[in-house]
Amino acid sequence: MVEQTSISKVLVANRGEIARRVFAGCRRLGIATVAVHSEPDADAPFADEADESVALGGTSAAETYLDVAKILDAAARTGADAVHPGYGFLAENADFARAVADAGLVWIGPPPEAIEAMGSKVRARALMEEAGVPVVPGCELGDGAAGDDLAEEAERVGYPLLVKASAGGGGKGMRPVESAAELEDAVAGARREAESAFGDATVFLERLLVKPRHIEIQLLADTHGTTVSLGERECSIQRRHQKVVEEAPSIAVDEDLRDRLGAAAVAAAEAVGYVGAGTVEFLLADDGSFHFLEMNTRLQVEHPVTEMVLGVDLVAEQLRIAAGGEVGAAAREPAIDGHAIEVRLYAEDPAGGYLPQIGSLTRFVIDGAEPFASPAGPGDPAGLRIDSGVEDGSVVSPHYDPMLAKLIAWAPTRAEAAARLASALAAAEVDGLVTNRDLLARILRSPEFAAGETDTGFLERDESLLERLVDPDGERVHAAAASLAAMAGRRATAQVLAFAPAGFRNNFSEPQRIGFEGGEGDLAVTYALRRGGLEIAVNGEPLEGAVLRSAAPGLVDLEVTGIARRYRVRRAGDVHHVNGPDGQSSLRELPRFPGNEEALGEGALVAPMPGKVIKLAAAEGDGVEAGDVLVVLEAMKMEHELTAPASGTLADVRVAEGDQVEAGAALAVIE
Numbered sequence: 001m002v003e004q005t006s007i008s009k010v011l012v013a014n015r016g017e018i019a020r021r022v023f024a025g026c027r028r029l030g031i032a033t034v035a036v037h038s039e040p041d042a043d044a045p046f047a048d049e050a051d052e053s054v055a056l057g058g059t060s061a062a063e064t065y066l067d068v069a070k071i072l073d074a075a076a077r078t079g080a081d082a083v084h085p086g087y088g089f090l091a092e093n094a095d096f097a098r099a100v101a102d103a104g105l106v107w108i109g110p111p112p113e114a115i116e117a118m119g120s121k122v123r124a125r126a127l128m129e130e131a132g133v134p135v136v137p138g139c140e141l142g143d144g145a146a147g148d149d150l151a152e153e154a155e156r157v158g159y160p161l162l163v164k165a166s167a168g169g170g171g172k173g174m175r176p177v178e179s180a181a182e183l184e185d186a187v188a189g190a191r192r193e194a195e196s197a198f199g200d201a202t203v204f205l206e207r208l209l210v211k212p213r214h215i216e217i218q219l220l221a222d223t224h225g226t227t228v229s230l231g232e233r234e235c236s237i238q239r240r241h242q243k244v245v246e247e248a249p250s251i252a253v254d255e256d257l258r259d260r261l262g263a264a265a266v267a268a269a270e271a272v273g274y275v276g277a278g279t280v281e282f283l284l285a286d287d288g289s290f291h292f293l294e295m296n297t298r299l300q301v302e303h304p305v306t307e308m309v310l311g312v313d314l315v316a317e318q319l320r321i322a323a324g325g326e327v328g329a330a331a332r333e334p335a336i337d338g339h340a341i342e343v344r345l346y347a348e349d350p351a352g353g354y355l356p357q358i359g360s361l362t363r364f365v366i367d368g369a370e371p372f373a374s375p376a377g378p379g380d381p382a383g384l385r386i387d388s389g390v391e392d393g394s395v396v397s398p399h400y401d402p403m404l405a406k407l408i409a410w411a412p413t414r415a416e417a418a419a420r421l422a423s424a425l426a427a428a429e430v431d432g433l434v435t436n437r438d439l440l441a442r443i444l445r446s447p448e449f450a451a452g453e454t455d456t457g458f459l460e461r462d463e464s465l466l467e468r469l470v471d472p473d474g475e476r477v478h479a480a481a482a483s484l485a486a487m488a489g490r491r492a493t494a495q496v497l498a499f500a501p502a503g504f505r506n507n508f509s510e511p512q513r514i515g516f517e518g519g520e521g522d523l524a525v526t527y528a529l530r531r532g533g534l535e536i537a538v539n540g541e542p543l544e545g546a547v548l549r550s551a552a553p554g555l556v557d558l559e560v561t562g563i564a565r566r567y568r569v570r571r572a573g574d575v576h577h578v579n580g581p582d583g584q585s586s587l588r589e590l591p592r593f594p595g596n597e598e599a600l601g602e603g604a605l606v607a608p609m610p611g612k613v614i615k616l617a618a619a620e621g622d623g624v625e626a627g628d629v630l631v632v633l634e635a636m637k638m639e640h641e642l643t644a645p646a647s648g649t650l651a652d653v654r655v656a657e658g659d660q661v662e663a664g665a666a667l668a669v670i671e
Contacts, residue, residue, distance in 0.1 A: 004324035007031055007082045007106055011075045012050070013096075014086030015065060016389030017405060019046040022084050024372035025315025034078045036071055038064035040397045046389060052078050059399055065089045068096050072103050082106035082322065084315075088401075091298040092119055108322040110276045110297045117272040118295040121166045122204050128292045131271040133264050136283060136291040138206035140166070141187065154183055157205045163187050165194035166202040172638065173197060174241045176208055189632075192614060193639050209291070211455040213252055213284040214238065216296075217265035218306045218314070220331050221274045222321045229262030230312065230334045233305055235281075236455050237443060239354060240638075244436075244459070245443055246302035247341040248309050251414065251452035252284060261290060268295055277303075277318050283456075301344070301406065304387060307375030308340035308410040314375075339414040341421050343440040345430075347402040350439045351466045355608045355640060356402040358663065361394045362432035362572045366424055369407060383410040383417070384424055396433060398610045398635055398663075404435065418444045426469055430584065431570060431577040438469045438583060469583030472520045476538040478567065478585040479523040480546070481556040482576035483514050483536070485569035486589075487527070489553035511535065515590035516576070522590065603646045603670035607661045611635030616657055622650045624670060631655070631667050646670050 010026050011034040012019045023033045023046070035050035039059050047053045054074035056064040064070070066089055075083060083100045085091035085108070094112035101107050109115070118124045122140045129135055138161075139153055154161060154177070163186045165173025173194030175186035187203060195201040213236045221227040234250035235243040253261070265280035272295075279300045281293040303314050312331045320328065347357040369386035388405035396402055409421035422444035425437050442465045443449055448458065459465065470478060511528040527536040534548040549557035549564060556567045568579040574589045615632035618624055624644045631642040644650075652669040655661060 005106065007108075007319060007323050009034060009051075009078070009080045010082045010084050010108070010319075011036065011071070011078065011080040012084050012086055013065065013071045014084075014089055014091070015041055015044070015400065016046055017387045017403070018086035018088065018389070020049055020389060021372055021387050022086060022315055023049055025313060025319065028313065028374065029316060029319060031319065034074065034080050036065070036074050038399070040395070040399055044389065044394065045391050054078060061089065061400070068099050072099060072105075075100075075103065075105055080105065082108055082319075084108040084318070085298065087296075087298045087301055092296070094119065106322050108276070108318050110274050110278060114272040114274045115297045118297050119167060120202075121164060121294055122202070124295060125292070127271055128268055131267050133268050133271075133292045134290065136206050136209065136293070138204055140202075140204045150183060150187065151180055154180065154205060157207055160208040160210070162206045162208045163190040163203050164206055165190060165198060165200070166204055167194065167198040167200040173203065189639060193634075196634065209283050209285055211286060211457055212236075213250070213455055214243075214281065214293075215250055215253065215261060215284045215290065216279045216281040216300070217261050218300075218303065219265055219269050219274070219278045219280060220314075220317055220321070220327045221269055221276065221278070222327045223275055223324060224326050226327045226332065227266050227269050227274065228327055228332055228334070229265055230306055230310060230331060231336060232258060232261060233300075233302055235302060237449075237458050238456050239459050243302060243344065245341065245343050245440070245449075246305055247339065247414070247417075248305040249336055249339070257288070257290075264290070264292070268292065276321055277314050302342055304375070304385060304406065304408045305340040305342045308385065308408060309336050309338055310334050311337065311375055338410055338412045339417045340408060340410045341414070341417045341444070342406050342408040343421060343425070343444070344403055345405045345407060345425075345440065346436045347396045347404055347433045348436050349434045350436050351468075352434075352608075353640075353643075354436075356398075356635065356638075357433045357435070358396050358398050358402075358609055360432050361390055361392070361396065361404070361430070363392050363429050363570060363577070364388070364390055364394070364404070364431075365392075365429040366405075366407065367427060369424065383420060384408070385410075404430075415450065418449065426581075426583045427579065428584070429568070429570070429577070429579055431572060431575075431586065438467075439465055441469055441583070442467070468519055470519070470580075470585050471582075474580070474582045475518050475520055475585050475587075476523065476541075477543065477558070477560055477565075478578040478580060479516050479518060479525050479538055479587055480527070480536050480543055480560075481558055481567035481580070482516065482569055482578050482585075482587055483512075483525040483527055484548060484551045484556045484558065485553055485567075486514065486571070486576070487512065488551040488556075489571070492553055511537075515592075516587040517590055518585060518587050523587070603648060604666050605630055605642060605645055605668045605670070607633060607663055607665045607667055608640075608642070609633075609635050609663050611640070611661060613655045613657055613659045613661060613667070614639065616653065616655075618650050618653075620650055620653050624648065624650050633661070642667065644670055 009032040012022045033050040035053040037047040058064045090096040094115040097112040163175040175190045177186045191201040218230040233248045235246045237245040279296045282290040284290045369384045373385040385408040409417045411417035422441045425441040511526040516523045547559035570577045576587045578585045611633040617629045626647045628644045629641045648670040651671040
């Protein structure tokens with residue numbers, strides 16, 4: 001039993017929304033907070049939000065958030081008496097946990113021995129088998145396993161299979177393998193990514209279950225002998241084994257299955273002497289059987305959905321347990337109220353191969369969402385929570401994960417929660433970066449999601465989910481609204497005839513013209529205000545029955561085909577951001593007199609972001625087909641396969657393996 005103590009100041013050894021979430025929990029308990037930050041994060045919201053902050057002096061994770069000595073020095077200098085690791089970075093590092101305790105600080109997490117036991121997926125599988133928890137068939141691979149030995153092990157496990165990193169999580173170091181022909185490349189790639197992300201290249205093979213659901217059980221355990229299950233979350237909608245949508249409870253779990261999953265999770269935790277908040281993950285087969293996947297010895301990214309249906313603050317529980325207290329009364333007897341769904345909003349381009357985006361977020365507004373809302377009252381009619389690490393003007397850098405925020409909705413029913421969340425996403429003003437917002441809204445509105453017919457392969461099966469919310473016809477109207485808002489803006493700043501209405505002409509004149517580059521190609525808008533009303537066309541096609549009700553620089557009321565809609569318009573440089581009832585468009589205004597700037601040809605492959613070239617998959621002179629992998633780039637903690645933009649001959653390879661490249665750099669040219 002941990003001796004009862006008090007915690008007065010917590011250093012959070014993490015960044016972004018993770019740190020802000022822990023700060024929110026501490027504030028509710030009157031506990032002071034300390035942030036540590038890298039140089040790129042010096043102006044980030046989390047660094048500003050803490051009571052005190054310490055610069056770690058570096059850019060990469062290795063020289064900042066993973067530097068144990070720097071973090072402990074920051075704790076000593078600020079007088080912190082406890083360290084919370086958040087989730088990610090050092091959260092599941094047993095050596096860090098020991099170092100914190102050795103420094104005389106309270107470690108807000110499980111015992112180092114439990115972290116070690118579950119930190120190796122290979123060892124964890126063996127422990128679970130001993131504890132009677134069902135596991136997926138698999139085997140460990142030795143460091144030198146290759147050739148016939150590797151093929152033999154794979155045949156023993158059976159195809160399809162999954163190559164998995166023994167350390168870490170988050171989908172890193174994982175490769176699905178359908179046949180023997182893919183095996184060696186998959187193992188090599190998984191080892192590289194695992195070594196880069198976790199410093200441990202150990203991988204193992206595991207049978208890949210076909211169309212399983214991903215179900216996880218939230219646990220709390222104290223030093224007084226209490227270990228409780230707080231019910232399940234479903235996290236089946238994933239991409240590259242990273243969760244995209246999470247919900248509680250699961251539509252696939254009834255009371256009997258919930259009890260059996262909970263009992264297995266408690267057995268898993270007790271087998272390693274677990275203390276604190278943790279999650280045991282299972283794969284649920286379509287025959288109702290379930291198999292242990294892994295245990296996350298930390299708070300999970302998706303913990304807010306559990307908080308919102310139970311009214312339990314999991315960070316507060318962590319703090320109470322770390323101080324030697326007992327699991328709280330509400331958590332000891334959890335009662336599910338309603339339904340909660342969480343989505344992860346990323347700066348990435350789903351239609352462009354999910355490539356991460358970097359740059360400035362010029363505007364980030366989701367109306368009605370309460371930041372880090374207290375989970376004490378899930379019945380709040382608003383029911384919308386946002387856990388975010390960014391705000392207007394934040395910069396998404398290439399150094400860290402590109403997640404912008406988690407948006408969570410609660411409602412009495414699953415259908416209401418999904419509708420509330422999809423509506424909030426569609427109306428959100430997210431300017432400056434391409435995001436997966438439209439994908440998330442389409443998932444929530446899909447018939448398969450409504451029916452609960454989703455599994456871990458859902459996103460790969462339905463390419464229609466990648467389509468933008470605003471269709472081509474809608475984008476034409478958005479371009480018209482942007483044109484009319486720009487007209488109103490010019491009128492508002494006019495130096496002469498300021499009294500005249502927008503678009504006024506003393507006699508007949510040619511229509512005004514403005515061009516945009518949209519998601520579906522170029523859009524040429526012509527418009528004029530005549531005595532008979534508005535004349536407006538896009539690409540030479542008139543907008544039927546267009547009536548301008550009002551126009552201001554940021555707000556346009558426009559009627560088309562008898563339907564009146566209101567459009568919010570914001571301009572940042574040459575980009576016009578338009579929000580309407582159907583979603584958001586970002587339209588780049590084309591120059592009226594284009595220059596003759598040199599452009600790369602259509603056969604050029606360019607780097608979409610800064611990164612390191614770790615593999616060249618083709619050589620000069622090779623014939624390639626559009627879509628063939630040419631270069632593997634390591635950036636933002638993941639490997640990204642860059643494919644040929646056209647078919648032809650690889651005429652010029654401009655990089656070598658190991659090269660660091662900047663965004664926009666030409667990597668290869670195809671003739």
